[in-house]
Amino acid sequence: MYQTQDYEGMLAETVTLSGDGCALINAYLARPLGAGPFPAVVLLHHMPGWDEWYREATRRFAHHGYIALSPNLYFRVGHGTPEDVAVKVRADGGIPDSQVVGDTAGSMAFIRSLPYADGKMGLFGTCSGGRHAYLAACRIPDVDAVIDCWGGGVVASEADLNPRRPVAPIDYTADLACPLLGIFGDDDSSPSPEQVDRHERVLIEHGKTYEFHRYPGAGHGFFYYHRPNYRQQQAVDGWERIFSFLAKYL
Amino acid sequence: MCTMIVRKIALDGSGKGTSGWFSVNQANVSYDHPFHIPQEHALNIDFVNEGLGLDARVAVELSEHDARELVKAILDVLDQASDGGHL
Numbered sequence: 148m149y150q151t152q153d154y155e156g157m158l159a160e161t162v163t164l165s166g167d168g169c170a171l172i173n174a175y176l177a178r179p180l181g182a183g184p185f186p187a188v189v190l191l192h193h194m195p196g197w198d199e200w201y202r203e204a205t206r207r208f209a210h211h212g213y214i215a216l217s218p219n220l221y222f223r224v225g226h227g228t229p230e231d232v233a234v235k236v237r238a239d240g241g242i243p244d245s246q247v248v249g250d251t252a253g254s255m256a257f258i259r260s261l262p263y264a265d266g267k268m269g270l271f272g273t274c275s276g277g278r279h280a281y282l283a284a285c286r287i288p289d290v291d292a293v294i295d296c297w298g299g300g301v302v303a304s305e306a307d308l309n310p311r312r313p314v315a316p317i318d319y320t321a322d323l324a325c326p327l328l329g330i331f332g333d334d335d336s337s338p339s340p341e342q343v344d345r346h347e348r349v350l351i352e353h354g355k356t357y358e359f360h361r362y363p364g365a366g367h368g369f370f371y372y373h374r375p376n377y378r379q380q381q382a383v384d385g386w387e388r389i390f391s392f393l394a395k396y397l
Numbered sequence: 398m399c400t401m402i403v404r405k406i407a408l409d410g411s412g413k414g415t416s417g418w419f420s421v422n423q424a425n426v427s428y429d430h431p432f433h434i435p436q437e438h439a440l441n442i443d444f445v446n447e448g449l450g451l452d453a454r455v456a457v458e459l460s461e462h463d464a465r466e467l468v469k470a471i472l473d474v475l476d477q478a479s480d481g482g483h484l
Contacts, residue, residue, distance in 0.1 A: 194399040195430055227451035230432050234443050235451055238425035240401050274430075275399045299399060336437075337400070367437050375435040 149210075156180030157209050159202075164218070164257040167249020172222035174254060175202055177209035183263030186291075186397035187214035189254045191247065191283070193274035193368075196233030197221055200371060208271070211390055213397070214264055218254045220247055220279070241275065243311045244282055251283040255290075267291050267397040271389070272298065274368060278316060284327070285319035292396035293323075294389055296330040297367055299337030302345050320349050327357040328392040330385045332365030332378075360388050400438065403427040412444040412455035419453050422446050431458035440464035 149155065159177035166172040175197075179185060188208045192201040197219045208215035220242060221232045236242060251270065258264050269292040272280035277298025284293035300307065303315035327350065331343050338346070343361065350357045362369065362381040369378040370385060404426050412421040421444045431439035440463075444455040459467065478484050 195432060225451055231451040231454060233432075234425070234441075234445075234454065234456070235447070237399075237401075237427055237429055237441075238403055238405060238443065238445075240403060241399065376437055 155210075157206065159206055159209065162216075162257075164253055166218065166222070166253040167246045170223070172219055172250060172253070174216050174218040174257070175205050176214070176216050177206045178214045178263065179209055179212055181263070183214075184265035185212060185214045185263055186265055186267035186269070186393070187216065187255075187258045188269040188271050188393065188397075189251060189258070190215060190217040191251065191270065191272035191276035191279040192217060192220060193272070193276045194233065194237065194241070195274075196229035196236075198229040198233075200373070204271075211393075213269075213393070214258055214261065216254050216258055218250050220250055240309070241311055244279075244313070247279045248283050248286045251279070252287050255287065269293065269393055269397050272296065273370065274298065275300070277301075281323075281327070282316040282319065284325055285316060285322045288324055290325045292326050292328070292393060294328045294330070294392065296370065296385070297332060297335055297338065299335075299367075301338060302342040317346055317349055320353050320355065323350075323353070323355055325356075326392070326396050327355065328388065329357065329359040330388065331359065331361045332367060332369050332376075332381070333361055333363050334366035337367065358388070358392065360385065400427075400429045402429060410444070412446075414453060414455050416452075419449055420446055421455070422448075428461075432456075434458040434460070436460060 162176045163171055163173050201217050205215040205217045221236050224232050224235050255268050270280040270284055271294040273296040277295040278300045280293050281295045281301050284290045301316045365378040365381040366376050368376045370382045406424050410421045411418050423445050425443040427441045439458040442457050446453040
């Protein structure tokens with residue numbers, strides 16, 4: 148934990164990396180200054196886009212000692228304000244799951260190529276990013292920890308599946324090879340408490356290591372201080388759970 | 398979260414965006430996360446012309462109730478115009 152006599156420095160900048168299909172995408176990288184070696188976290192942004200909140204969250208992980216990288220999962224859609232880009236994605240029904248997995252794997256490879264990385268790798272995501280983080284952790288073998296914050300659609304019915312989302316992530320649970328932290332609000336509708344229950348049952352059936360923290364009085368997106376669903380007490384506790392989890396597994 | 402409930406319709410019209418008027422050729426109607434209205438989900442309508450760039454967009458975000466009232470108002474106005482022999 149940071150002490151007031153400590154030196155602290157951070158570098159945060161946009162970088163370019165090779166994503167799914169070896170296509171170039173951009174990403175926001177924040178890292179502590181110093182030789183390291185540091186563990187890393189890849190942040191998979193939410194449906195509202197590669198936005199300011201995600202930049203802040205990326206820097207927050209760096210402040211806590213992690214190389215933090217947030218790939219622009221909407222890079223291929225075009226450029227504009229994060230909101231204009233996200234609206235285009237929303238209209239198109241989201242981005243393909245396979246592309247997200249490829250961009251995540253590319254982000255991990257980029258980080259592991261850095262001389263100040265220790266190779267340990269966590270995934271973090273909220274909202275659609277929570278779903279994507281869980282999906283990627285199931286599809287990419289060398290992830291060390293994954294954090295799913297209120298990822299809707301991990302549990303999905305046949306009617307919810309389409310060519311962009313052909314498989315419900317919960318159906319990949321047997322392949323999950325790292326510990327999972329889940330952060331959920333009891334008042335959320337997606338994932339609903341019943342869906343979180345089901346996810347938990349499947350994790351138990353497959354003998355997976357996981358921690359679920361479920362918050363009364365909180366709904367969807369309760370970390371977002373700029374939205375009405377923000378819940379101060381639950382958000383503070385949730386962040387503490389996240390950094391405790393990462394300290395344990397990375 | 399992201400419901401991914403969306404419908405696109407082609408149309409011909411004009412919208413006034415941040416840079417003034419432009420031709421609109423598509424409307425995207427979704428019930429999903431909004432950006433501004435203080436609700437978890439909203440009825441979102443984006444009038445766009447993708448050929449002019451992603452910022453060629455006129456957006457509204459409405460509650461379910463207000464969206465339904467808007468639909469009624471549009472239909473009422475069109476019916477009144479029709480009844481008056483304007484259509």
